[in-house]
Amino acid sequence: MSLTRRSLTLALAAAPFATAAVAQSAGLSAADQALVQRATAYLQGLTEARGRFTQTDARGLTTEGEVYLQRPGKARFAYAPPSGLLVVSDxxxxxxxxxxxxxFDKYPLFATPLSLFLAKNIRFDRGVQVTAVSRLADGFTITARDGKKQTAGQIALTFTDDPLGLAGWTVTDAQGRATRVRLLGLERASGLDPSLFVLKDPRPKNVGRGKV
Incomplete structure (x- = not known):
């Protein structure tokens, strides 16, 4: 997998990893835990949404595109040309x-961190640990990592405060390389076209189906 595609998988598939991180938040103050709960309640209520995003990888390469969410289970990240990348959860x-x-690569939804965010009910017992809650001038950031320490690195999920909204996230790998995704104009939606969340393998059937 190329660095660009590896960054894509890391930044998008791993982004929701932090959203379900409440149960293992030892060491956080009551005020910090309240912010985590507030953010989680917001995400739980975000059943359909659409917007744009920009992604900046560790090399400083920036790409952009459109994002669509429909819980439970569905998401679409469509990168603008010349990227040629499309990520869909059906x-x-x-x-x-x-x-x-x-x-064309395919992964079971339950085997990816996307399942935490796209679940019908966001669970708080999936081995994720919130390590810090940081206040910003216009919001706050929740930083989390794998509580079982099976996956290195961390995720910082950023929210605006007034009104409350998801502003983006930064994924940092074990080598300290950061990939940042910034959401632009994410807003609630309704009646999204079901075809947005369908992506079929366009290759001939005799071409091997690989998994990254």
Whole structure:
């Protein structure tokens, strides 16, 4: 997998990892835990949404595109040309298509951190630990990592405060490389086209289906 596609998978598939992190928040103050609960309640109520995003990887390369969410189970991250990348969760699987490299990879939704955010009911017992809650001038950031320490790195999820909203996230890997996703104009939606969350493998059937 190329660095760009690895950054994509890290930044998008891992982003919701922090959203369900409440149960293992030892060491946080009552005020910090209240912010985590507030953010989680907001995400739980975000059943349909749409907006734009920009992603900046560790090399400083910036890409952009459109994002659509429909809980439970569905999401679409459509990168603008010339990227050629498209990520779709159809409720059962997460598919990653790269039209430039002519590749198509598929993962079970339950095996990705996306399942934490796209679940019908966001769970708080999935081994995620909130390590810090930081106040910003216009919001706050929740930082989390794998509570079982099976996955290195951390995720910082940023929210605006007034009104409360998801502003983006930064994923930092074990080598300290950070990939930042910034959401632009994310807003609640209704009646999203079901076809947004369908992505079929365009390759001939005799081409091997690889998993990254």
């Amino acid at each position: 409720g059962a699987a997460v598919s990653v298509q790269d039209t430039r490299l002519k590749t």
